[in-house]
Amino acid sequence: MERNRIVEGLRKIIAEELDVAAPAELNESDRLNEDLNLDSIMILQLAVYIEEYFEVAFPEDDVDPGVFATVGSLTDFIVALHVPGAALR
Numbered sequence: 264m265e266r267n268r269i270v271e272g273l274r275k276i277i278a279e280e281l282d283v284a285a286p287a288e289l290n291e292s293d294r295l296n297e298d299l300n301l302d303s304i305m306i307l308q309l310a311v312y313i314e315e316y317f318e319v320a321f322p323e324d325d326v327d328p329g330v331f332a333t334v335g336s337l338t339d340f341i342v343a344l345h346v347p348g349a350a351l352r
Contacts, residue, residue: 264345266291269317269338276312281305291335299334306331313337319344 270289277299278285285299295301301309309331314320319341330340 264342266338269341270334272316273334276309276316280312281308289334291333291338293334295331317341
């Protein structure tokens with residue numbers, strides 16, 4: 264899956280589903296809390312929307328909170344979910 268498609272999908276989810284004023288273009292360095300102003304509840308909602316939008320399932324084990332640090336770290340995680348047998352952080 265292409266990274267730019269994932270980043271654009273994340274922007275769409277944040278703007279349309281979470282109703283947050285997202286910039287026209289997200290950068291992988293954008294921080295979810297500090298730059299995009301997503302709180303912990305929004306992050307949980309984002310995880311649900313990611314599963315639906317990208318047709319992936321988050322592992323049942325604990326997910327490293329660092330996955331939700333930046334757009335780039337979240338993109339890396341989504342890419343890994345699409346690769347069978349990939350190690351998830």
